Amino acid sequence: MTATLARPTPHTRVLVDTAAVDDVPALRSLYHAVYGDCYPLRLGTDPVAMAAAMTDPTVKWRVARDIATGDVVGSALLRTDVPLRIGKVEGIAVDPGHAGAGIGGALLEALMESAFGAEGGLDSVYATARCVSPAPQRLLLRHGFHPLGVLPGAVTLREVETLALLVRYRDGIPANRRAPGTVPQEVAPLLEAARGHGVHFDDIHAESAPVPPRTGAGTDLDVSHDPGLVLQRYAWTPSGAARTLPLHLPNTLLASPDGRFEAYAVIDAIAGNGLLLEAHSAPDEAPEALGDVLRVMAERGADYIEAMLPLHDRTRIERHLAHGFTPTALYPAMRREDGVWHDYVLLSHTTARVDADALRVDDRFSPYVRQHSHVRPPASPNPSDTTKRG
Structure with missing residues (x-):
């Protein structure tokens, strides 16, 4: 071409x-x-x-x-x-x-x-843009991309940087989306920001419910970075389950010694970030296991950790919120299943906060920057390392 x-x-x-x-x-x-x-x-x-x-x-x-x-x-x-x-x-x-x-x-x-x-x-293409200047964001905006959110401390270049997230759709998308029903109140600012850009949500309500904060149980997880083992295990999924996220294959397997819990992640120690792809556990497994995963990922260089969850899965969203995740972006119509589009919410776990005065963003990202101002930084998943991110 x-x-x-x-x-x-x-x-x-x-x-x-x-x-x-x-x-x-x-x-x-x-x-x-x-x-x-x-x-x-x-x-x-x-x-x-x-x-x-x-x-x-x-x-x-x-x-x-x-x-x-x-x-x-x-x-x-x-x-x-x-x-x-x-x-x-x-x-x-x-x-x-x-x-x-x-x-x-x-x-x-x-x-x-x-x-x-x-x-x-x-059906859709997404991109990230640095927030040291509005120029990279505006290039994407001029070519049909729409704002999705702001990712605080998402990458380490010369220093820790925040990224803007954008998406462009094929003509006619998003349409015929699943109504997620009730979502946690913490997601409401993202819904309002998306509405401001013309994305509508029918029959959706944000409800406030106490979510007790959780940390890890202190379990020493078995960790494997062996590509053959990780990908072989990842290829197996419970009956009826589908791969959650596109474009990513795990490079890390984290599992409890008794085999009752396992999680798959991408860890990029050079960029200082990680992505939590999947977690499977026995029905009675303690919810603190997620805290142990975050701690171990941080110990291996992932100071910033993302998870992408279906907007309709309130239980999983609240479980992540309890462990210090923050809703940072909304991806309407990310996946199509059984003829219906499903919205997803991106949550991030990081000790970095958005400093609005230091960011250089296009005005169309301002609602996403503001929605971080009321969020209290989560406790570090690796309390012994308090100087890592300066």
């Missing part, structure tokens, strides 16, 4: 096409020029991972070349989960010397054609 872009700037023409393995050295130089030595993604720093991604049919990697010189001056990629019909935009980068020429937009539109065009097959 190729496209040209002509604009009245000193850099008037670029060619957008598919990245090739021969582009890896130039792409590494590009990401270093944009992010310095703190870029957390392997698909910008690791030559082996980059070459593998370029031959992976689930990854669409586009580059922009200066037609006059042939230099790679922009990059962006789309990771796809075709069975769940969801994609994620990553790695948008434009050479600083070519800023303002519309290159980022050209790359985005090429990826959106891959996602939603005749051969795309996706």
Whole structure:
């Protein structure tokens, strides 16, 4: 797929096409020029991972070349989960010397054609944008993305940073969504923010109910990072269960010694974050087990931890709230099951708080920033480490 872009700037023409393995050295130089030595993604720093991604049919990697010189001056990629019909935009980068020429937009539109065009097959694509400047957010907003929320302390670059979360849908989505009924009061600010952006919720009520705070029971969990074991166990799910989240496979298995509880997670110690994918337990397993999982994940470098839960599953949401999670984003129509779209809520566990004065966000994210101001920071899941995040 190729496209040209002509604009009245000193850099008037670029060619957008598919990245090739021969582009890896130039792409590494590009990401270093944009992010310095703190870029957390392997698909910008690791030559082996980059070459593998370029031959992976689930990854669409586009580059922009200066037609006059042939230099790679922009990059962006789309990771796809075709069975769940969801994609994620990553790695948008434009050479600083070519800023303002519309290159980022050209790359985005090429990826959106891959996602939603005749051969795309996706229903939604999400992306994150840094909050050190509104420019990355506005690039996505100009190209049809909508605000979903603000993720406090979600990534460590030169310092701990907050990210904005956005989504773009295929035309006609979201529609015909499941009414979740009753949700915890803590989710109400997200509902109001989403309504302000035109997302409607029928027959939904936010109710306040006491949720006693919980910590871990102090159980020493068995932890495995062996890829073969983790993925083999993860492939097995209880009868009728479906994989919860797209685009993520676990790299960590955490289990109680007696086998009555196990959880699957992604831990990225370099970026300082983690994602809790699944947790299975015996019916009478103590709810403190979730606290032990958070503690162990923090000990292994995940200071920021996310969980994505169905909005209609009030019991699971309240269990996470009791362990210090905070609702931080809402993803309407994330999954389609039995002909009906299901909304999901993203919860985060972190000791970092949103400092509204330090953030540089587009006004459309202001409701999501404000909704964090009343939230008390949770207790650290690793109390012995109180200086880790400075």
